[in-house]
Amino acid sequence: MILSIVAYGHQVLREKSKDISPDYPNLQQLIANMWETMYASSGVGLAAPQINKPIRLFVVDSEQIVxxxxxxxxxxxxxxxxxxxxFINAQIIDTEGEEWAYQEGCLSIxxxxxxxYRPEKVKIRYMDEHFKEHERTFHGITARVIFHEYDHIEGKLFIDYLKPLKKxxxxxxxxxxxxxxxxxxxxMNFPR
Structure with a gap:
């Protein structure tokens, strides 16, 4: 099912998300809906806060960019x-490399x-959809998409990195x- 994406201005986009457990209600259906919503919106990533769920969950498909x-x-x-x-209950462990610029956009903006500007590499610990733990280092475009979606579960948006004049x-x-x-x-789900 295609879900509505929460637009800039909604409080959920500014909340730090909570960890979830394997018994989170209808988790597999939620993940399937997130994939469907992301592709229907021509996105390469989607975080749960963007569908009005303040939980530490996001999906990434950087293959389509690469x-x-x-x-x-x-x-x-x-x-x-x-x-x-x-990515479930993700935690960034380390970043490395020089920061480089890339034009980012966001389905919520x-x-x-x-x-x-973001670092070249990210080392991240997370659970997959089966709650199997992973610890991996990603670089390039893939790291960039992960950084962007991770920011969503931390209550941050890409516009927070812009200089005050640009904002x-x-x-x-x-x-x-x-x-x-x-x-x-x-x-889209716009604030009232």
Missing amino acids: NNLEEDEKDAWPGDKGIKSV PKIREDV RMLKGKLDDISKGKIKVDYK
Whole structure:
């Protein structure tokens, strides 16, 4: 089932999410709905707060980005094949490498894309959809998508990384999003 994505301005996007246990109600159906919602919205990641659930759960499919990179971009991140994974109760253990800019966007903040600087690599511990624990290091575009979705479960948004002047310049667009004065081609839940 395709779910509504919560728009900028909703409080849930600013809350630190809670861990869940394997007996979380209808977890497998929720995960399936998140995948369906993400793909229907042309996203590469989706975090539970974006569907109004303040829990530490997100899904990532960076394969679709990596498979469509230009040749010169592939050289920048050798070995990044992309992933399609579920992350439950994730905790970042370490980051490394130089910060690099990439134009990020967000399904909860439609029609805004800005350069965000993030480290090259992330080491993260998480559970998969079967509650099997993993500890892995990701780099390149995959790390970027993980950082972005991880921020959602921490109550942060990509616009928080922008310089104050840039944020002031975007204020009108952000206000329009929070007031529902935009059109998107996916289901959105705007603040009242």
